[in-house]
Amino acid sequence: MNLQLMDANLTTGRLQLRPCSRLDIEFLHTLWMNDRIRYYLFDDRIISHEESRTFIEASLNSFERHGYGLWLVHHQNQCIGFAGFLDTEAIPSLIYGIHPDFWGQGYATEAARAVLEYGLRILKLQEVNADVDEPNIASVQVLRKLGMKQVNRTLVNGRPLLYFSIEPDSEE
Numbered sequence: 001m002n003l004q005l006m007d008a009n010l011t012t013g014r015l016q017l018r019p020c021s022r023l024d025i026e027f028l029h030t031l032w033m034n035d036r037i038r039y040y041l042f043d044d045r046i047i048s049h050e051e052s053r054t055f056i057e058a059s060l061n062s063f064e065r066h067g068y069g070l071w072l073v074h075h076q077n078q079c080i081g082f083a084g085f086l087d088t089e090a091i092p093s094l095i096y097g098i099h100p101d102f103w104g105q106g107y108a109t110e111a112a113r114a115v116l117e118y119g120l121r122i123l124k125l126q127e128v129n130a131d132v133d134e135p136n137i138a139s140v141q142v143l144r145k146l147g148m149k150q151v152n153r154t155l156v157n158g159r160p161l162l163y164f165s166i167e168p169d170s171e172e
């Protein structure tokens with residue numbers, strides 16, 4: 001399988017997803033620095049423009065090496081968020097975020113489901129993990145709706161973190 005030649009553009013009922021590019025830096029940095037996005041995504045840390053750029057470079061490398069990375073999520077020609085996998089060198093980790101203006105309409109679930117199905121069915125990933133802060137109820141709910149199962153709970157710096165996992169056979 002030549003991953004670089006595979007069409008990684010994804011379409012769902014309402015959304016279009018395409019691998020993020022260097023041109024997406026302004027959108028992504030602004031989104032990631034939104035106070036309601038960064039609260040859980042970066043433990044409320046302000047990240048630099050350079051750090052955002054590093055995430056995009058990592059995604060580009062990951063698409064080249066593995067066929068997955070971060071996708072930009074579009075709704076009616078408007079960019080509303082991102083979804084994809086972090087390349088952890090071991091098991092890919094599912095990650096997503098939707099601009100608060102669009103919360104509560106099922107977009108995160110729809111986008112995350114598209115990349116998850118692409119990962120499991122097309123890329124034949126044997127396992128996908130996700131970790132989420134326990135109080136991040138919306139995100140926990142998204143993972144549950146995707147059929148991911150909680151496999152662990154730990155305290156990290158005193159904050160409860162839940163670990164979820166899914167394998168192709170357990171996909172619902």
Ligand SMILES: CC(C)(COP(=O)(O)OP(=O)(O)OC[C@H]1O[C@@H](n2cnc3c(N)ncnc32)[C@H](O)[C@@H]1OP(=O)(O)O)[C@@H](O)C(=O)NCCC(=O)NCCS
Pocket residue numbers: 036037038040041094095096097098099102103104105106107108109110131132136137138139141142
């Ligand atoms: C988590 C996030 C992506 C969810 O986006 P979204 O588009 O609103 O998600 P969806 O609409 O697909 O699903 C959210 C679910 O959580 C539920 N939910 C949201 N807040 C809730 C709350 N306080 N209590 C109970 N359920 C809640 C919604 O009802 C919905 O479930 P339902 O469809 O069964 O009703 C969004 O809040 C976000 O971008 N957060 C910041 C970034 C982040 O935390 N990313 C996850 C880390 S990997």
